[in-house]
Amino acid sequence: MNTTTADAGSVTVAGRPQARQLRRSGHDKMLPGVADGIARCLDADVTLVRVSIAALVLFTGAGVALYAAAWLLVPEDGADQSVAAAWIAGRRDRVR
Numbered sequence: 299m300n301t302t303t304a305d306a307g308s309v310t311v312a313g314r315p316q317a318r319q320l321r322r323s324g325h326d327k328m329l330p331g332v333a334d335g336i337a338r339c340l341d342a343d344v345t346l347v348r349v350s351i352a353a354l355v356l357f358t359g360a361g362v363a364l365y366a367a368a369w370l371l372v373p374e375d376g377a378d379q380s381v382a383a384a385w386i387a388g389r390r391d392r393v394r
Contacts, residue, residue, distance in 0.1 A: 322374045330369045 320339045322331040333351055337344040354361030370382040379387070 320372055322369070322372050331374065332365055332368045332372065335372060335375075336368070 318339045318341075320335055322335040328334075328348070333347045334344050336342075337347040340347070351361050351365055354364065371380050373380045373383075
């Protein structure tokens with residue numbers, strides 16, 4: 299028996315919640331929307347995610363690399379592919 303609700307994040311199949319997809323935000327964003335996408339996926343406050351990213355940047359420097367990787371690899375809401383995948387597909391088309 300399938301049950302669904304209005305919230306796409308809480309769709310259940312046979313009593314199990316559906317996995318949330320990590321997508322960059324297209325509407326509530328600062329810069330490319332990575333923090334909002336992570337917050338929605340984790341069901342957390344976006345401010346907490348932004349502070350965590352800032353702490354990683356300030357204390358380890360790893361936050362810059364992780365944020366850039368997320369921007370390149372995580373697709374935006376409504377997009378079929380990420381920035382990196384679109385760039386690679388464009389390069390393949392140009393080579394052919």
